Amino acid sequence: MILATGLYRASHLVAGIVAVAQHQRGRPVAWAALGVVLVTSLLVFGTARSRGWFGTWPPVADTVAVGCVMPFVVFAGGARHPADMAWVMLLGGSASSVAAVAFTRRAAVYGVVAALALTHAAGYRLTGADMAVIAGNLNSVVASAVLAGVFWWYLRRQGSLLDAATAQALAAESQRARYVERIAHHRALHDTVLATLTTIASGRVDANAPLVRERCASEAAYLRRLVQQHADGEPAPGTAAALEGAVRSAESLGLRVSAQYHGLPEIPAHAAAALADAVTEALNNVLRHAGTGHAYVTAAREDGRDRVVVTVVDQGVGFYLEDVAKGLGLRCSVRARMREAGGAAEVDSACGEGTRIELSWPA
Template sequence: MRVGSGLQRAQTFMVLATGLYRASHLAVGVLAVVQHHRASPVAWAALTLALAVSVLVFATARSRGWFGTWPPLVDVVVVGCVLPFVVYAGGMHRTEDVAWVMLLGGSASAMAAVAFVRPAAVAGAVGALAVTHAAGYWATGADIAVIAAHLNAIVSSAVLARVFWWYLRRQGHALDAATAQAVAAEAGRARYAERIAHHRALHDTVLATLTAIARGHADADAPPVRERCAREAAYLRRLIQQHAEEERAPSTAAAMERAVRSSENLGLRVSAQYDNLPEIPAHAAEALAAATTEALNNVLRHAGTGHACVTVVGEGGGERVVVTVVDRGVGFEPDTVAKGLGLRSSVHLRMSEAGGAAVVDSAPGEGTRIELRWPA
């Protein structure tokens, strides 16, 4: 179950609703004990036990996201079935003396109807409450009408709670299905847009180059043409490799390819390899792509070479992405680079803001290696 899903929202609402129902019954119990049984240790003990069990049940439901089986079962047995006889044994033999503790049976019934999955379990819990409360009221000499009204409240609470939970659960599943369908449709549109972008790129690059050579408008042996063919062959290899990865991580592969293509359009020849790319959050993929773009721009501006190597690898079972940008250019001394410029601002800061990290390894005459990691 996803966090924030429709089903989880339905569960949260039912925990809140049954909690408020129980709170209303406890409030009546507090008033009854304070006004009429202030001197009775048994009444205070019964009220304290009811409060303790209620806190246990709803605190557990809040921490786990749902009731489970054992806490509601304890509530039905202790608060619903045992507590009325404890109060009766403590000397409160009149109908009005036990009414406040009998009232708790309604919220116990509602909770059981929601928490227990099997209808037989719900029927058993409601039946046990009904028998116990009928016997308790009969022992106090209550009228048949009072007993019937109370039993009706117990059964009605269970039925209404069960119907509400069925409806909300159904709506939650429908919302989750609609959300999944919308996400799938959006992913399909994104993949289609990516394919169109690749088709345009192929038309403007590879197809244009091959057409020019075929018509004799370009000399295939000329160095500029050979350099362009090398860049476009590298692009085709990446495109084939990317299709193998994009189903697992469309945002990661697409973002990194945009960074590489951006540098190639400026004349840099990039050898790129993608391997085992995980699906990561969009903001992380964009941060990696932007930092990679800046690293490649620095190769163009400062390295004194027209070639760079980029590797993008998933590690840690798909929990981490490592991007490495390497050139064999003139290199530099990283400690001498002014703060706030180039690598420090556009690479280090951008990665740290996205929860990642960047490491620059370079020396004069030794080229440069930049490693980008997400998460840090």
Template sequence: MTPGVGSGLQRAQSFMVLATLLYRASHLTVGLLALARSRPGHPVQYAGLAAALGLSVLVYGTALRRGWFDRWHIRADVLVSGCALPFALWAWGGVQDPASMGWAMLLGGSASAAAAVALERFQVPAAIALLVLTHLIGYRLVGAGPAVLAGHVNSLVFSAAMAWVFWWYLRRQGRLLDEANARALAAEAHKARYAERLEHHRALHDTVLATLTTLAAGGLDANAPQVRERCGREAAYLRRLIQQTADEVHHREIGAALEEAIGSVESLQLRVTARYHDLPQVPPEVAAAFADAAREALNNVRRHAGTGHAYLTAAGESQEGGGAVVTVVDRGPGFDPERYVPGLGLRGSVHRRMAEVGGRATVDTAPGEGVRVELRWPG
């Protein structure tokens, strides 16, 4: 699974890339100092160091940019910097003693460390064995003694072992951190859903239950226009509540703001069918802009559409940043947008309100096709 941005696993990867980069930088520095002391150096030695430097830039530059190593780059580094370079220096670079070969051999240690954390599990022993074998042969070619051979093999093996242990520990801690964060987010979501249910329970108690209790006690005339209007609003609220599934519970800010806008126009004899799906958390000013723009769009339906019914949908957008889209639709006669000059309501309460918070509003209509107003944030 690809780690998310800022996740514990990604941080562990970034640390290992930086740690192995510093390890390689120390070995390249030793090579630069060694060649600087051996003037005039052989051109092949400078070419070898330049090749190792260029390959290091490719390996670690790509890793820093992408967040982790490219395995093909690691394999190339093992073969070129770790294995081929010592033989090239011995064959064409005039290196005939262990001291002159030492800086090139050091690169094998940083190559083994990167291989231990980046390659697949079964490939790591093969890479380490190849480095050990080639370095033993290379040191024997320049007459290194048993102590040098043993020390260098120890360095190769334990560079890989320590890097793997560090990577295993950091990866484990990163995953534990991600799991803890996931549990915390789930707990917050559960808490928000519980608070949402409590809010609905209070609203039901104060509206539907109060109305039914009063009607049952005979304190109201059920046929009175005001009572019928109130029952209609509360039935619409119950309908929207039932239609919401557990995954579609809206966040309080935008959902409550839209419900308030719908309630205000329903009191003016406009019936609204509303549906919500996966609404994101938005800033309060954005929720207010959505509500005010939707209220004006619904008022336009009541005033101009010649119909007593409007449809409102609100949904989150699957994009980074938690965007949202609210649409208001009617099945009225529509109009010709080429011949219609937007009034103050559309210009000020719809388009301008959305623009002020970084959103936008669009109106789609044609004669006989009704009107569709879309509110989108971010725009």
């Protein structure tokens, strides 16, 4: 609307410049009036462009200076015929269009249009214009306000419909994502916890056997994470599922993982995949190098931001940080992967004090 009304004003300014240059070049008042209109127009539309909207005082100043005062200034400067006043009367149309868009109250718009109509009628009467000329000008002032108001109403209505459609699509996608996540959890429960319980209930295995107890502990940890995810609200299915896949992969190799997820925000798929792959590599390093069978994974939203921070901690043997550059795991599979996805990875370790890896997205 700023662009549309600005172009409308620009067309009137072009007509004014041509009219003054051709027929009133010897009248300093006409040139001064044209300069004031140019400055006022730049103020109104420049301010609107920088602020994102018209505000209140610039349109009021435009209405008073350009629409109501300028016709009498031009008349006082020697314009005694209707044709000499035509260029400044045109500006009333663009002034009324700005008012129709800028003012939210209809009473204010009606007041502006009425003031412009009375001013222009009085200005033309001073030059002895006939009723056809006056009626044509008043029609232009009123029609400009009506057309701008209708156009503005139509754009807002289309914007509301688009917002409603977008919200409906997001709700449908969110519901679909929750359904997919629920089905994935059902399948995982069927293949793990339910299968274990069914086997124990059938009596085909010894419930006190070390392997059975280890499997039960792993699946109990999975159930606790599942319950915690839903207790914390609605975490992003893609983020939570990706991290859970990395944890389950490490648990399948015999590593015990204590994982917690807290209010994860929804992040792009490539970022969730990068986090999961980095967590997988970090847990693999625990298996290979840490000398411990237990790791801790915590994933949470950073306070006040849609930023995910994941930490992988172990209480193993640790290492010297200067040796990291010699290995490909942390350098390529963790740091480089996070950097390519727009995230970051920090490693903190010391011999005999374990290792802490912090992954964040965005960086």
